[in-house]
Amino acid sequence: MLEKNYMKLEFISKSSNESFARVVVAAFASQLDPTIEELSDIKTAVSEAVTNAIIHGYEYGEGMVTVEATLEKDKIEIVVEDMGRGIEDVDKAMEPFYTSKPDLERSGMGFTVMETFMDELKVESKVGQGTKITMIKKFKSLSDRE
Amino acid sequence: MNLSMKVINEYLIVSLNGELDHHTSEEIRKKVDQKYFNQNLKNIILDLRGLKFMDSSGIGLVMGRYKNCKEKNGDVAIVSTNPYINRMLNMSGLPKIINIYSSMEEAIID
Numbered sequence: 014m015l016e017k018n019y020m021k022l023e024f025i026s027k028s029s030n031e032s033f034a035r036v037v038v039a040a041f042a043s044q045l046d047p048t049i050e051e052l053s054d055i056k057t058a059v060s061e062a063v064t065n066a067i068i069h070g071y072e073y074g075e076g077m078v079t080v081e082a083t084l085e086k087d088k089i090e091i092v093v094e095d096m097g098r099g100i101e102d103v104d105k106a107m108e109p110f111y112t113s114k115p116d117l118e119r120s121g122m123g124f125t126v127m128e129t130f131m132d133e134l135k136v137e138s139k140v141g142q143g144t145k146i147t148m149i150k151k152f153k154s155l156s157d158r159e
Numbered sequence: 160m161n162l163s164m165k166v167i168n169e170y171l172i173v174s175l176n177g178e179l180d181h182h183t184s185e186e187i188r189k190k191v192d193q194k195y196f197n198q199n200l201k202n203i204i205l206d207l208r209g210l211k212f213m214d215s216s217g218i219g220l221v222m223g224r225y226k227n228c229k230e231k232n233g234d235v236a237i238v239s240t241n242p243y244i245n246r247m248l249n250m251s252g253l254p255k256i257i258n259i260y261s262s263m264e265e266a267i268i269d
Contacts, residue, residue, distance in 0.1 A: 028182035031180050061214055
């Protein structure tokens with residue numbers, strides 16, 4: 014069993030960093046030896062959260078995005094945080110297919126994807142201060158092995 | 160991300176290889192729309208079999224092309240065999256309005 018492990022990644026809000034962020038978290042999560050499907054879920058959820066920070070948090074302006082991940086026992090907790098404009102109505106933002114930027118061809122599915130692919134999702138946001146997304150995934154493949 | 164396009168009759172066949180996210184989808188959207196409108200095409204077939212990753216930006220890309228095609232009385236079809244990509248497509252409800260095929264032949268014949 015792996016001891017608790019932790020990582021923190023910080024990068025500027027450039028869309029080219031979306032793939033960088035999800036690959037780093039997936040590589041970190043690999044220490045727990047999850048299934049390919051579980052890794053794919055994590056990559057997708059991180060990609061959605063980081064994309065939100067870039068498009069909505071900073072609205073393509075420059076700011077810092079931080080991604081933290083903690084491995085403990087059979088689960089991973091991922092925190093994606095920006096210090097951008099924040100979300101006025103979190104409940105509305107989380108409604109499937111709702112998007113504040115339809116002109117950008119956003120599908121409005123970001124939070125739905127995070128909710129579906131992870132076991133827990135928490136969204137904390139303050140207008141003018143930023144947004145913090147916390148996601149937890151339990152690796153069922155690990156609990157099954159015990 | 161690698162994009163290749165070819166035209167067969169009024170069909171624009173778009174083959175995507177690599178990872179489709181917000182970053183890569185913006186460039187693909189521009190290139191596909193440019194060819195589609197410049198050559199006055201009607202239908203689009205999106206071949207997603209070469210994708211290794213797709214997040215909800217891919218859904219936005221498909222929906223946007225679907226809208227364009229509908230305005231020209233055309234249609235969009237998808238060719239996809241990757242279970243992860245298909246899971247994302249199914250979650251979005253896209254299969255209700257867009258046919259998904261497992262081979263290019265089926266997509267063209269249909």
